[in-house]
Amino acid sequence: MTTTMTAQATQVYQLFIKATPEQIWDAITRPEFTSQYFHGVTIEATRDERRTYQNSELKNVSQVLEFDPPRRLVHSWLSYYDPEMAAEEPSRVTWEIAPQDEGYALLTVVHDQLEGAPKTAEGVSGPGWMMVLSGLKTLLETGKPLTSFN
């Protein structure tokens, strides 16, 4: 994708997924699901913490600010995987799940408070979040991962 935009301090992504809110909630909070679509890492979110593992090694712990299954998860974000981004201020990610008719749910992801993290904003914008969300949708709708991260 060619893009010349300066990445935004608030980024909004929204998509319909043919799944129940509970299925989506599990897919974003439980390690057996996250490992299949989140850039090759495994994520576990509990009421207090969102932990990121790579090859069973704990890489990052972010703070869970709101935990309201199966509707709303808010947590802090730090792009720990890149030294320059990791030095920036933490930002915030909000997942909102709204049930729709016919077995669909609307998932809205808002990544904001990126004013103090321009490199992170650039890094996660567009393809960054898109890969995660496309992968999540594909996994929930087909039962298979979009890409393998081996």
Place this chain on the structure above:
Amino acid sequence: MVRMDDDDRVFKALADPTRRFLLDRLFERDGRTLTELESELEMTRFGVMKHLRVLADAGLVVTRRSGREKLHFLNPVPVRLIHDRWIHKYAERRVSALADLKTGLEETG
């Protein structure tokens, strides 16, 4: 409401120059109010609202409340899905057709 397999609304929304102009403004700077968007167009507030509603129905624009303001955000997901479904496929084919042509010409030349 849009559905993920409902490309019609996205194509319809994109088929209008004013709506593409609004998307470009949001691409430059996201999270704008109706008043801000309106100031860049010689159009009534009602007219801009109508266009924004079509964009919202197609899922291309998402509104979020921030205090008393209603902010408009560009949602890149539908365009990405259209790209994956419609553009990428045909562009690939075109590229490979050109590659075949090149090979053919080089072989005969």
